[in-house]
Amino acid sequence: MDTIKLTIDNRAVEVPKGTTILKAAEQMGIRIPTLCHFELDGLALENRPGGCRVCVVEVVGRRNLAPACITECMPDMVVKTNSFRALNARRTVLELMLSDHPNDCLQCPKSGKCELQTLAAEMGIREIPFQGRMSQYKKEFSPSIVRDANKCIMCRRCESVCHEYQSVGAIGAVERGFPAVVSTAFGKGLIDTNCVFCGQCVAVCPTGALAEVDNTGKILRDIANPDLKTCVQVAPAVRVALGEEFGMPAGSIVTGKIAAALKAIGFDYVFDTDWSADLTIMEEGTEVIGRLKAYLAGDKDVKIPVMTSCCPAWVNFYEKFYPELRDYPSTAKSPQGMFGATVKTYFADKIGVPRKKLVCVSVMPCVAKKYECEREELGVNGDPDVNYSITTRELARLIKICNIDFNSLPEAEFDSPLGMSTGAAVIFGATGGVMEAALRTAVEVLTGKTLPRIDFEEVRGLDGVREATIPVPGVADLKVAVVYGLKNARTIMEQIKAGNCPYHFVEVMACPGGCIDGAGQPYHHGDASIIKARHAAIYEADRRMPLRKSHENPEIQAIYKEFYGKPCSEKSHHLLHTLYFDKKIKFDLEN
Amino acid sequence: MDKIKNLADLRKMKESMQGRMSMRENSDSSEAIIQIKVGMATSGIASGAKETMSYLISELDKRQIKALVMQVGDMGYSYAEPTVEVTIPGKDPVVFGEVKIPRAKEIIEKYIMEGELIEGILPANYRSI
């Protein structure tokens, strides 16, 4: 490979051709601050507009300063990252940015996690020499996301994920000059746009301009209400990420501590979404097997590929962009939805509490789950199956608010009967996990034989699109695909539309790497190693489980025996399956 | 119109046009007719060049004066739009500025019919290659 020799801060360095000054400096232990620049190595997510100008450095002989994040190293370049000229410019740029930024750090949802705040602290900003007009935009609330455009610094990270990564394009830069800001077309509310509430914009926003809707207050109020019983479920990916909020290394598995913390907060029943993930596999797996068998038998009406439907942003995506293809995804509700439906019927009856008096909370790595809770079809007469969904970050806040020292908390078990789960459920948290869990059950059911191996390594990994052929002896060679990022999902939808989709079964997750980097997870600030550590932890948690196939979960077997009868029974169709709607956004330019 | 198929065609067309144009470039030709150019760029039109041009055409027609009235681009005299250049055969072109209808009438009656110069002459101060 061609290399380039250059000098940075009086030290010689040799880097491969095409390396940016920022990366070259990083290798030498020189940290040039950045704001707009963002990339998740290995997850194909990046934003390099070169717009914030915080990373400017002096290149000797160059007329103006160079943005380190996008300027490539050239032979014999002499770079000064800390000359007075560069430092003064960097500071002035930051001061300018702060001169149009609200000074309400104390109340800001990003306080302590804000990259702008951190940078201002590192640069030792003590006053802002520029006074003048400040942006005055209204806050906008949606079921999942709160936008405070006054805090937008036009880094365009959100725009990049929304357009490039998700191919959704709900938000982008509008206006020009000083009023330029990232917003929706015609200033509409997110709910009226193509937004699928994946929340990746929130995950990458360096400031408090984008945040999740906070439900912690409502939960504390309901717990304190003696008329109500509260139960909570915790999604798989939460247990490998929550520890980060308490200073633990990324990838720490804190399942037992979560159960203990939720009990300490005061929930009456602490259950596990992993339980309903196993239930999902039973329902979805059965549906896949049924549709596949019909397809292989020559039924022309059956829709193949079957697509997973547990990611709420993905559900929103096909309802908004491909309503005509909404017969392809499985009708199975998401694990959160199945849990809610079971709790508000079977469990409410069991403990003798009317459903209106039973509050169901979910802890999710996700902000789209908040929108899912509000879906009318996932409730009865206006009483939602899941009352509130909170993110991993909100759970961390609840724990802190409730004076719980998470780190020294002894581990506890989830309650029964909705608390036991298998390894197949925990891998729902990573891309490829639903596929693998479904295969563990479906292949055994189809062949009638115990699997010789449980690990379907071929569907694991962190590539955005992965495909595999799974031989099912005596049935077919099963062609499967696993994708994350809705842009990749769009490719598959286009293949289906064109009639050339080669797959039988497709798993789709909206977020990078699946739920482990869901928009409700602790902020990673562009550090891909955090996501990789969570990814490894998910599979580690799977390995540690005594049971690793959903159909072997005794509590699942019990509920079928006791309540649902069998997978895809009439009762389960009624409670565990759902419908999708045509929600295509029609832009009316007149209004 | 047939397509210009090669360079020879193009040259032929240039030559055939040359007659008409040379008369304009060099007004000494005696058979030539009076040529009137009206500056019809955005600025000219905004200052009323269209009205001036249609007035000139109809008025010359009415008086049965044979003249070629044509639109051209910006002559450069923005301060004196609309501008009209009149070339009487055998004479140098004369540019008149601020040619609204009264002045257009004067140009026809005095300059074109009598050869008498009127106010509003703009001295040409450029040469075109």
Added chain:
Amino acid sequence: MAVKMHILVCGGTGCSASASREIISELNKEIVAHDLTDFAKVVVTGCFGFCERGPIVKIIPDNTFYTRVKPSDAKEIIEEHIIKGRKVQRLLYVAPDTNQSVSDSKHMEFYKKQVRIALRNCGFIDPENIEEAIARDGYAALGKCLTEMTPEQVIAEIKKSGLRGRGGAGFPTGLKWEIASKSRPGEQKYVVCNADEGDPGAFMDRSLLEGDPHSILEAMAICGYCIGANNGLIYIRAEYPLAIHRLQVAIKQAKEYGLLGKDILGTGFDFDIELRYGAGAFVCGEETALIHSMEGKRGEPTFKPPFPAQSGYLGKPTNVNNVETYANIPVIINKGADWFASIGTEKSKGTKVFALAGKINNVGLIEVPMGITLREIIYEIGGGIKDGKKFKAVQTGGPSGGCLTEKHLDTPIDYDSLVAAGSMMGSGGMIVMDEDDCMVAIAKFYLGFTVDESCGKCTPCRVGNRRLLEILTRITDGKGTMKDLEDLKNLSAVIKDTALCGLGQTSPNPVLSTINNFWDEYVEHVVDKKCRAGQCKALKKYTIDPAKCKGCTACARACPVSAISGTVKNPHVINQLDCIKCGTCVEKCKFGAITVQ
């Protein structure tokens, strides 16, 4: 009997100031006295642009040109020239180079001050008639390139001509083409014409497209031939409906005549041109922003490299040139690079079109050879400053440029000298200012334009320019401090150093150049709270001279905010705290008692 002789007298402001009116009346008196009314006629004309030697008198038909004529010369002109046909030798123009007197104005060097190369057909041909363009060598250069020259030869010719981009920055055109031609050979490429003219007061490109659209089409085809592109795109703002119409007509005609489209002139070369409409954003004149806008994206610049020649429209190699640059191409091919390079200065060849505007008599579209001085443009072509006021500055380069002053009047104008003087060529706006113009307000005006037109992508331009404008506003409002002046300088330097694109990097130029050239004026605003040009309303102070005030109460009754108090027949007083400086009282006062400071 028809009038045989015409005596043209310059009626421009300069000559009027130097007694041309008296000359006219003297001439008329003499004509009547000699009973010549049927034979000779005095005609007042527009400015001859030779004010330095005014008043000017010209005799038609013999084109005799008299300079520095005095009213007392009228008698001699009539008696000698008109009656006896003898030229008045002592009034003839003496050519400075030969020291010979020149009688025929056609031979005077002065009339060559403006040389129309780019504008050669503007105002000459009917722009909606392709045959007239062809008669004036239209498409001959394309024919020559396609049949007699290789692309390399054409590029070499353009390089040799020394033509530089007329859009502002002055990048060598031949080099630009060469880079595009060598970039990813064999791939689809694009030729783009940047017709997104956006400087306030500039209309060079519009006039060119309206007056001579075929030259642009021809040049784009030549460029396509050179770089290996078969597609041309003209990015033009939708506010130019006439230019768009003329281009549409021209493209249609060129296709009908086989001069665009498939197999042009039987050479096998295909080239098509389409129009793309912009919404009139200044920043879309920046080539990367222009390309994004054409792609249907937000019109904002991206970092270079990659340059458009590497990755432009739809990611393909793209050559972007400005309208005026293209207009020069066919002439260079037809007349040769040497001819073109003989015009202009060492590093800036050919001519430049300027839109001359502001406090000048002959506002207009001019084309002058590089190397001409500002003095020649302002006083000779422009006819001097309006109303005989004093010249103060000239702004070139639009919002990216700067102000040049008296000391720059004799600097030969080219790309490099303008940059050295703290301004730039820009696309060719040239706005002349006189003593009534406040330089702080001028800087504020240009900055206001940039603030509106910034795309908002990078922080220094989005926020920094806004803050600069706010500081300038404080100064013109009389609330400025010396620290504000320091902040202006520092912030301007940082914006220049850090902004993403050319718009942002040059946006502080009007501020910096006025600070450099008119520092005293800034200090006056801040320290003395005074605006010497009287433009900054907040700094005006209206006072009533008690000695002149008769106590008529007219001012007090007219004051919209009741800031004037006083009793009948006693001197009135203006309450400075209430005064909104509207000036109504001054208009109402019949005694001239109210003064403005």
